[in-house]
Amino acid sequence: MTSASCSVASPLTVVQLHSHDYGGGAEAVMRLNHRGLESLGHRASAIVANKSGTDSFTRQLTYQRGIPGSRRVAKWMKNATGLQNVYAPSFRSVDALFGESPDVVHLHAMHGAQEWADLAGLARLANNYPLVCSLQDLWWLTGHCAYGMQCERWKTGCGQCPDLQRYPAVPRDGTAWNWRRKKAFLQSHPIHLIAPSDWVKSQCQQSPILRECPITVVPNPIDVQAFTAEDRLGARERLKIPASQKTILIAANHLDSLFKGAREAVEVVNLISDTDTLVILVGRNCDQVADHIKLPSRSLGYKSDVNEMADCYRSADVFVIPSKVETFGLVAAEAVACGTAVVSFHAGGLKEVVESCHGIAVTDGDVVALADATRSLLDADQERISRAQRGRKTVLQNYSPTAHAQGCVDVYRTAIQEQVVK
Numbered sequence: 001m002t003s004a005s006c007s008v009a010s011p012l013t014v015v016q017l018h019s020h021d022y023g024g025g026a027e028a029v030m031r032l033n034h035r036g037l038e039s040l041g042h043r044a045s046a047i048v049a050n051k052s053g054t055d056s057f058t059r060q061l062t063y064q065r066g067i068p069g070s071r072r073v074a075k076w077m078k079n080a081t082g083l084q085n086v087y088a089p090s091f092r093s094v095d096a097l098f099g100e101s102p103d104v105v106h107l108h109a110m111h112g113a114q115e116w117a118d119l120a121g122l123a124r125l126a127n128n129y130p131l132v133c134s135l136q137d138l139w140w141l142t143g144h145c146a147y148g149m150q151c152e153r154w155k156t157g158c159g160q161c162p163d164l165q166r167y168p169a170v171p172r173d174g175t176a177w178n179w180r181r182k183k184a185f186l187q188s189h190p191i192h193l194i195a196p197s198d199w200v201k202s203q204c205q206q207s208p209i210l211r212e213c214p215i216t217v218v219p220n221p222i223d224v225q226a227f228t229a230e231d232r233l234g235a236r237e238r239l240k241i242p243a244s245q246k247t248i249l250i251a252a253n254h255l256d257s258l259f260k261g262a263r264e265a266v267e268v269v270n271l272i273s274d275t276d277t278l279v280i281l282v283g284r285n286c287d288q289v290a291d292h293i294k295l296p297s298r299s300l301g302y303k304s305d306v307n308e309m310a311d312c313y314r315s316a317d318v319f320v321i322p323s324k325v326e327t328f329g330l331v332a333a334e335a336v337a338c339g340t341a342v343v344s345f346h347a348g349g350l351k352e353v354v355e356s357c358h359g360i361a362v363t364d365g366d367v368v369a370l371a372d373a374t375r376s377l378l379d380a381d382q383e384r385i386s387r388a389q390r391g392r393k394t395v396l397q398n399y400s401p402t403a404h405a406q407g408c409v410d411v412y413r414t415a416i417q418e419q420v421v422k
């Protein structure tokens with residue numbers, strides 16, 4: 001029996017766990033996976049530490065005080081030693097909210113929401129349910145941070161951390177201890193990993209913590225219902241951008257993030273300042289970028305509404321992504337789905353998405369090459385349009401919620417079978 005027919009014949013009950021329901025790309029992946037699972041006939045729900053939306057399938061984690069004084073002790077330990085995810089009593093009781101016993105538990109992030117989860121609680125779940133974990137960053141590989149960037153201490157045990165303030169920050173250097181705790185946990189409780197890109201999988205295979213874990217690449221989904229190429233002229237009218245104006249878009253949740261390459265964005269824009277181009281800026285701290293570029297710009301701020309964000313994509317001729325590292329590149333796929341050509345640095349998993357969508361990815365940090373790629377697409381209307389049209393077909397085929405959910409279901413069934421064998 002094929003996996004597709006199996007998913008129809010025997011619906012699964014899936015509980016997803018995450019720090020938040022809304023906020024960024026990882027949260028969108030969780031919600032879209034829920035949509036895809038339901039479209040395939042599975043029963044799905046989600047439990048989050050901080051709920052800000054109104055989705056009925058999502059529940060807020062119930063606060064548990066724990067042993068009197070224990071939270072204060074855990075906070076003291078973190079401040080004194082730099083240990084992460086030491087004690088989260090609410091998470092240790094998360095299965096009380098499951099209701100119907102799930103066939104599989106899908107974890108999306110341990111960090112975030114003031115360390116809402118801990119390894120002891122995760123061990124309890126792993127002992128009772130098949131456990132799958134999506135990797136939307138590289139936190140599991142390191143002693144504290146979400147991305148090591150140029151630091152490769154995660155390959156040998158961390159310790160003597162060069163940047164304790166990198167997200168999620170720790171007050172003292174407990175990175176070697178955190179690294180060993182993660183390794184010991186996964187040696188005793190192997191979990192199935194879902195990587196959004198081949199690049200993330202390759203990082204895991206180099207990790208002493210994760211290299212023995214089964215790992216499957218399942219590309220992230222985007223909202224193909226919201227991000228469409230229809231009404232591109234209408235989007236410009238709504239944003240008051242002339243139909244004939246050449247435009248480039250620079251967008252991120254936080255434009256000033258270390259990982260998003262604000263400095264490189266400024267350099268790229270200024271290298272094409274001799275063109276008649278309008279720069280559209282979307283995200284928090286737009287003005288910090290606008291103050292340093294030589295081309296006229298329009299700062300639109302942060303967009304939490306997908307329809308408003310879709311208009312931003314549609315209004316651009318070229319989307320420039322100067323990120324330094326991405327595990328996938330949701331914004332690239334979203335932009336192409338809206339009919340906009342994309343250029344970027346390689347930036348980890350971003351290269352895979354950009355090139356699969358017929359965009360142009362250049363060597364990391366090469367702002368001249370990125371500026372040249374931007375200029376070439378602005379000048380070549382037919383090539384730009386053709387690239388976006390071909391890329392949109394790739395997005396619809398590979399990055400839909402249904403395609404993502406089916407990939408996850410295949411992993412779920414493997415994890416369930418291995419739990420039965422044990």
